[in-house]
Amino acid sequence: MKPQSSYGKLSKMPKTNAANPPLVVVGTVAIDKVETPFGKKERVFGGSASYFSYAASFFTPVALSAVVGKDFPEEYRKVLEERPINLDHLEVREGETFSWTGKYESDLNTAHTLETRLNVLLEFDPVLNFKTHPSFLFLANVDPEIQGKVLNQLEKPRLKFVACDTMNFWISNKREALLQTLARVDCLVINDGEARQLTGEPNLIRAAQKITDLGPDHVIIKKGEHGVLLHYEGQLCALPAYPLESVFDPTGAGDTFAGGVMGYLTQAGEVTFENMKRAIAYGTVLASHTVEDFGLEALRKIRMEDLEKRLDLFKKISRF
Numbered sequence: 001m002k003p004q005s006s007y008g009k010l011s012k013m014p015k016t017n018a019a020n021p022p023l024v025v026v027g028t029v030a031i032d033k034v035e036t037p038f039g040k041k042e043r044v045f046g047g048s049a050s051y052f053s054y055a056a057s058f059f060t061p062v063a064l065s066a067v068v069g070k071d072f073p074e075e076y077r078k079v080l081e082e083r084p085i086n087l088d089h090l091e092v093r094e095g096e097t098f099s100w101t102g103k104y105e106s107d108l109n110t111a112h113t114l115e116t117r118l119n120v121l122l123e124f125d126p127v128l129n130f131k132t133h134p135s136f137l138f139l140a141n142v143d144p145e146i147q148g149k150v151l152n153q154l155e156k157p158r159l160k161f162v163a164c165d166t167m168n169f170w171i172s173n174k175r176e177a178l179l180q181t182l183a184r185v186d187c188l189v190i191n192d193g194e195a196r197q198l199t200g201e202p203n204l205i206r207a208a209q210k211i212t213d214l215g216p217d218h219v220i221i222k223k224g225e226h227g228v229l230l231h232y233e234g235q236l237c238a239l240p241a242y243p244l245e246s247v248f249d250p251t252g253a254g255d256t257f258a259g260g261v262m263g264y265l266t267q268a269g270e271v272t273f274e275n276m277k278r279a280i281a282y283g284t285v286l287a288s289h290t291v292e293d294f295g296l297e298a299l300r301k302i303r304m305e306d307l308e309k310r311l312d313l314f315k316k317i318s319r320f
């Protein structure tokens with residue numbers, strides 16, 4: 001199924017406050033400090049929910065639930081408002097916005113966290129209120145206790161499909177809460193290193209099987225420049241990353257990927273293995289744009305046509 005391209009064209013963009021988006025994301029909206037071999041940048045607009053929603057909005061309107069502090073710049077809010085991203089659940093609290101400081105080595109494959117300042121995230125207690133119950137939910141990288149609170153408010157059978165992400169920080173610090181979240185979701189999107197950390201299993205296929213035993217029947221393992229592995233009921237799909245000559249800043253690649261996957265699935269309306277394969281292809285191509293600049297800058301410059309072009313090339317490159 002070819003996605004409709006209307007949400008990729010700014011001229012045809014529906015109102016940003018489209019009241020009842022079928023897709024909801026809960027995660028972080030952040031001010032990052034990023035260091036790559038190509039340079040350092042402070043106050044980069046980031047966060048798991050920001051990248052996710054911007055990417056998903058190429059396919060569908062999306063509601064973003066997150067918290068920011070009073071220091072959150074208006075210009076960053078405007079970036080999200082460029083797209084059909086509903087911000088009714090973007091809470092502003094007294095205090096400072098969540099901030100992450102990360103550094104990449106020369107291979108650009110692994111992010112080293114230098115500092116995580118939770119700030120207003122410590123008080124985040126999302127209350128979700130939608131006139132029409134959403135059918136797709138993504139619990140982006142955030143405290144698993146918060147992910148659990150969201151699931152208490154939006155749960156099956158009205159939700160068709162729930163996916164979540166996590167990272168080493170939460171696997172180490174909130175393992176019990178994370179296991180409870182995993183027991184309640186359909187899909188986990190996770191990095192290779194974190195899949196190994198979570199399961200204690202070095203082989204990724206076995207790690208995916210172990211994750212399925214924890215709850216999610218779809219497991220998507222992201223392997224950075226080595227692509228992605230999808231595991232569902234004993235079936236596998238492996239896609240390479242989109243080959244790029246220059247990667248500038250990998251921050252947000254995973255969240256952009258997940259936004260593409262969930263956005264595509266929401267638009268398709270049905271989660272079949274075939275749709276899931278196409279979804280991870282779109283996620284891969286979207287992420288390949290994100291890493292070409294800091295923050296959301298590269299994604300802001302592209303349209304659906306650019307995605308389609310890259311997807312066609314991606315198919316040619318990986319076909320044999």
Ligand code: AMP
Binds near residue numbers: 047048141169251252
């Ligand atoms: P990724 O897509 O995995 O590169 O995620 C990058 C984003 O994750 C950054 O913009 C950070 O603000 C955000 N982030 C970093 N650490 C955490 C954390 N512990 N919880 C939630 N979000 C985080």
